[in-house]
Amino acid sequence: MDATVTLKDVAARAGVSVGTASRVLSGHSATSPAARERVRAAATELGYRMNARAQALRSARSHAVGLLVSDVRNPFFADIAHGAEQTALASSYVTLLANANEDTAQQDTYLDVFLTQRVDGIIIAPQGEGRGDLRALEQARVPLVFVDRTVDGFDVPSVTADNAQGVELAVAHLAEQGHTRIGYIGGPPSVSTGRARLSAFLESIARHELDDDPALITAGDFRRASGGTAAAKLLANHRPPTALLAADSLMAVGAVAEVRRRGLRIGEDLALVAFDDIEWFGELDPPLTVVAHDARALGATAMRLLLDVINGGTAESVVLPMRLIPRRSSSARPTHTAAVHPSV
Amino acid sequence: MDATVTLKDVAARAGVSVGTASRVLSGHSATSPAARERVRAAATELGYRMNARAQALRSARSHAVGLLVSDVRNPFFADIAHGAEQTALASSYVTLLANANEDTAQQDTYLDVFLTQRVDGIIIAPQGEGRGDLRALEQARVPLVFVDRTVDGFDVPSVTADNAQGVELAVAHLAEQGHTRIGYIGGPPSVSTGRARLSAFLESIARHELDDDPALITAGDFRRASGGTAAAKLLANHRPPTALLAADSLMAVGAVAEVRRRGLRIGEDLALVAFDDIEWFGELDPPLTVVAHDARALGATAMRLLLDVINGGTAESVVLPMRLIPRRSSSARPTHTAAVHPSV
DNA sequence: CTGTTAGCGCTTTCAA
DNA sequence: TTGAAAGCGCTAACAG
Numbered sequence: 001m002d003a004t005v006t007l008k009d010v011a012a013r014a015g016v017s018v019g020t021a022s023r024v025l026s027g028h029s030a031t032s033p034a035a036r037e038r039v040r041a042a043a044t045e046l047g048y049r050m051n052a053r054a055q056a057l058r059s060a061r062s063h064a065v066g067l068l069v070s071d072v073r074n075p076f077f078a079d080i081a082h083g084a085e086q087t088a089l090a091s092s093y094v095t096l097l098a099n100a101n102e103d104t105a106q107q108d109t110y111l112d113v114f115l116t117q118r119v120d121g122i123i124i125a126p127q128g129e130g131r132g133d134l135r136a137l138e139q140a141r142v143p144l145v146f147v148d149r150t151v152d153g154f155d156v157p158s159v160t161a162d163n164a165q166g167v168e169l170a171v172a173h174l175a176e177q178g179h180t181r182i183g184y185i186g187g188p189p190s191v192s193t194g195r196a197r198l199s200a201f202l203e204s205i206a207r208h209e210l211d212d213d214p215a216l217i218t219a220g221d222f223r224r225a226s227g228g229t230a231a232a233k234l235l236a237n238h239r240p241p242t243a244l245l246a247a248d249s250l251m252a253v254g255a256v257a258e259v260r261r262r263g264l265r266i267g268e269d270l271a272l273v274a275f276d277d278i279e280w281f282g283e284l285d286p287p288l289t290v291v292a293h294d295a296r297a298l299g300a301t302a303m304r305l306l307l308d309v310i311n312g313g314t315a316e317s318v319v320l321p322m323r324l325i326p327r328r329s330s331s332a333r334p335t336h337t338a339a340v341h342p343s344v
Numbered sequence: 345m346d347a348t349v350t351l352k353d354v355a356a357r358a359g360v361s362v363g364t365a366s367r368v369l370s371g372h373s374a375t376s377p378a379a380r381e382r383v384r385a386a387a388t389e390l391g392y393r394m395n396a397r398a399q400a401l402r403s404a405r406s407h408a409v410g411l412l413v414s415d416v417r418n419p420f421f422a423d424i425a426h427g428a429e430q431t432a433l434a435s436s437y438v439t440l441l442a443n444a445n446e447d448t449a450q451q452d453t454y455l456d457v458f459l460t461q462r463v464d465g466i467i468i469a470p471q472g473e474g475r476g477d478l479r480a481l482e483q484a485r486v487p488l489v490f491v492d493r494t495v496d497g498f499d500v501p502s503v504t505a506d507n508a509q510g511v512e513l514a515v516a517h518l519a520e521q522g523h524t525r526i527g528y529i530g531g532p533p534s535v536s537t538g539r540a541r542l543s544a545f546l547e548s549i550a551r552h553e554l555d556d557d558p559a560l561i562t563a564g565d566f567r568r569a570s571g572g573t574a575a576a577k578l579l580a581n582h583r584p585p586t587a588l589l590a591a592d593s594l595m596a597v598g599a600v601a602e603v604r605r606r607g608l609r610i611g612e613d614l615a616l617v618a619f620d621d622i623e624w625f626g627e628l629d630p631p632l633t634v635v636a637h638d639a640r641a642l643g644a645t646a647m648r649l650l651l652d653v654i655n656g657g658t659a660e661s662v663v664l665p666m667r668l669i670p671r672r673s674s675s676a677r678p679t680h681t682a683a684v685h686p687s688v
Numbered sequence: 689c690t691g692t693t694a695g696c697g698c699t700t701t702c703a704a
Numbered sequence: 705t706t707g708a709a710a711g712c713g714c715t716a717a718c719a720g
Contacts, residue, residue: 006697017707022699029700032705047480052460053406054697056397057712064461073426073623078417085416085443094457097441099429113438116396117408136391224623253627260629279417279568283597285604285629350713361691366715373716376689398713401696 005046013042025050056118064094065306066114068107068124070149070222072099076249076276076295077125080147083299084123091307093120100127102222108133115140121306123299126151127191143309147302149192157315159302161293163193166322167200167245168207170273170291173324174243175208178334179271182210183234183241185227185251186219194219197247197275216241220251227254235262242270242334249276252288271332277325286328293322349390357386369394400462408438409650410458410466412451414493414566416443419622420593420639421469424491427643428467435651437464444471446566452477459484465650467643470495471535487653491646493536501659503646505637507537510666511544511589512551514617514635517668518587519552522678523615526554527578527585529571529595530563538563541591541619560585564595571598579606586615586678593620596632615676621669630672637666 011021016035023029024039031039042048056062067084069077085095096119098110104127111133114122121143126134130151137144138154146158174182184201187194198217205212218233220226227246231254234241244259246252252274259266266272267286274281277292297320305315355365360379367373368383375383386392400406411428413421429439440463442454448471455477458466465487470478474495481488482498490502518526528545531538542561549556562577564570571590575598578585588603590596596618603610610616611630618625621636641664649659 008697018698019700019708020706022697023706026699030705035706049456049459051401051462051697053397053400053462054712055699057395057401057696057714058698058700060712062397072416072429073419073422075417075419078422082416082443089453094440094461095442096438098439099426109433112393115393117438118395118397253624257627280597280624283601283628352713362714363692363716364690367690370715374689379690395713398696399715401698401712402714402716404696 005048006051007048009046010039010042010048013046014038062118062120063092064096064117064119065303065310066096066098066110066117066119066122066124068098068100068110068114068122070100070102070125070127072097074222074250075278077148079295080125080299080302083296083301084147084303085299087300087303088307093307100125102127104128104132111137115142121145121310123147123302123306125149129190130154143306145302145306145309145315147298151192157305157309158317159298159305160193160317160319161298161322162319163196163322164200164203166275166291166293167197168204169322169324170245170275171201171204171208171210173289173326173330174245174271174273175210177243177271177330177332179241179243180210180334181213181216181239181241182243182245183231184217185230185234185244185246185255186217187247187251188219188221191222194222194247201245213239220248220254222248222250224250224254227251228258229254231255231258235259235264242332243330244270244272246272246274249274249278249281249290252276256284256288267328267331269332271330273324273330282327284329286331289327289330290325291322292325293320349392350395351392353390354383354386354392357390358382406462406464407436408440408461408463409647409654410440410442410454410461410463410468412442412444412454412458412466412468414444414446414469414471416441418566418594420620421492423639424469424643424646427640427645428491428647429643431644431647432651437651444469446471448472448476455481459486465489465654467491467646467650469493473534474498487650489646489650489653489659491642495536501649501653502661503642503649504537504661504663505642505666506663507540507666508544508547510619510635510637511541512548513666513668514589514619515545515548515552515554517633517670517674518589518615518617519554521587521615521674521676523585523587524554524678525557525560525583525585526587526589527560527575528562529574529578529588529590529599530561531591531595532563532565535566538566538591545589557583564592564598566592566594568594568598571595572602573598575599575602576606579603579608586676587674588614588616590616590618593618593622593625593634596620600628600632611672611675613676615674617674626671628673630675633671633674634669635666636669637664 011018024031088095100107123145125148144156150158186198218230220230273289277290281288308315355362365383368375432439444451467489469492488500494502530542562574564574617633621634625632652659
């Protein structure tokens with residue numbers, strides 16, 4: 001019952017050597033049924049619990065993986081974490097969850113922690129240019145997988161969403177309803193998803209022959225406040241957009257608040273589509289149309305890749321599809337809008 | 345640059361013994377300036393990174409703590425986790441974050457993992473009756489702190505919110521506006537906060553001499569769907585409540601959806617107050633009045649207590665105050681309501 | 689102030 | 705199939 005029961009105690013109680021006890025408990029080598037039974041019994045009676053640290057030290061396998069997300073409080077990353085964690089647990093791996101807080105310095109701090117803790121592998125939603133400790137990881141040859149985001153110049157397996165497809169779905173949806181001036185609220189260029197979605201947007205706009213007025217393009221930082229600022233800027237235009245596309249859920253929330261503050265009704269005066277589906281987006285009034293990826297699947301898949309790499313396999317990058325979930329926020333028609341704020 | 349640089353390598357390069365190298369790098373004992381400089385130099389040149397597992401094995405101190413929350417995807421717990429994690433990091437402790445998923449079996453699984461990993465201490469938002477591995481923890485004498493919730497019969501320091509005060513604030517607020525029939529959407533009796541809030545509600549109702557009709561009391565499970573079910577039940581009453589009090593944010597969201605589904609307008613036909621402030625509650629339409637606790641402070645305080653206990657101190661339980669944040673959802677007056685659905 | 693020497697709890701040869 | 709023994713990388717006496 002005491003927590004400090006050691007393998008030696010178990011061996012003594014079972015009347016075998018520590019070697020045998022180890023072999024029985026790890027089940028790797030052959031052991032006699034008699035020994036097996038007595039060791040097992042002794043272990044239970046004593047309430048033996050293996051010391052994972054000693055085992056890791058000796059066997060150079062910690063059975064722990066690090067997961068570094070950009071922001072735990074962002075529901076999208078919480079879902080990724082959940083998916084990854086459950087997958088790891090199923091293979092009896094422990095997940096060390098860390099939060100970079102959208103801050104490159106903290107990202108480096110935690111990568112350092114991971115390395116010091118000698119985790120068996122790392123999953124990261126990276127940010128920045130990939131200087132600093134990200135390079136150290138590569139040199140340390142720790143199994144690494146990128147999730148949601150990537151960093152140029154790193155040959156690392158990744159699990160990402162099909163951003164181009166997602167943007168195209170959104171733009172096509174809006175174009176179908178007659179919108180030609182779509183205001184874009186993008187992410188920071190320092191993050192791969194920010195870049196990918198922007199260039200996809202430009203392509204989609206061209207493909208559908210919509211207005212490519214540069215004044216319709218803004219960029220935020222994937223936080224709520226920046227969505228408000230961007231929306232304000234877009235709506236202040238002398239020819240404001242009739243629809244908004246936000247590259248991230250939190251910025252979409254900020255934009256919704258700003259639009260409302262200006263007395264405009266989303267879904268009626270202005271159409272809005274957001275990236276990332278969040279459980280409660282359907283509860284907003286009006287419910288938000290989104291381009292959704294399955295965050296949990298992103299996390300689970302990333303963990304699966306990582307475990308593959310850890311076990312000596314090779315992992316191929318995976319791109320998961322996105323899908324459009326049309327809800328009321330995008331039901332506004334451009335004509336409608338024009339009538340409401342003719343030239344604001 | 346290689347990840348497998350060992351202390352021995354550093355010592356060799358610096359021309360000192362491993363003992364001295366260890367002393368310099370851990371900074372615990374006195375060392376000569378000369379040795380210090382050369383060891384430090386050697387460590388940097390070699391890219392030495394301490395092996396935390398070996399250190400933990402030898403010194404019986406892992407510098408890792410376990411944090412077990414009931415549901416990572418609940419923003420409330422995400423905030424707690426964030427607060428705890430940042431506090432731990434400041435004292436250079438690593439946080440192992442685990443997710444019980446509101447499931448007692450998974451709670452036990454992770455407690456087991458924590459014990460096996462030999463963490464220095466554990467923070468948990470517990471559930472259930474405290475059988476199973478929770479008892480094992482006590483016997484293992486691992487420093488333990490409860491956060492948000494407690495379990496009867498455990499003499500463990502805790503950081504909780506002042507539930508009684510919170511409920512009283514909410515009830516007083518609604519009573520002030522003339523409401524006498526408040527429908528209560530409570531949590532599960534298996535969780536301490538569920539029990540505490542319910543009994544506080546009954547007391548507040550009595551204190552303000554409001555209607556104590558038992559049909560006004562319902563219970564959910566702290567998940568969204570149950571809030572909808574509970575609201576449906578309350579509104580189906582032949583004398584429906586004119587105000588709703590939800591003991592948890594997710595259930596509140598469910599209730600909002602259900603109320604809206606029935607064609608009633610929150611803030612006009614029906615007042616609503618919810619527990620737990622969530623960043624986006626202000627963005628719902630109408631914005632939700634809440635009884636808020638500072639989740640981040642809960643987490644940070646819990647971690648502070650835990651670190652105290654780990655360092656041999658004694659920790660006193662802390663009860664943090666709640667505060668009412670009045671917003672539009674609670675502006676409905678009872679007369680108003682009666683007019684809208686006279687006897688539904 | 690520093691080198692030497694035992695281990696921490698476990699796995700893994702190597703013989704028997 | 706098993707015991708004995710040698711470490712994994714580090715810290716903590718103990719002498720000097």
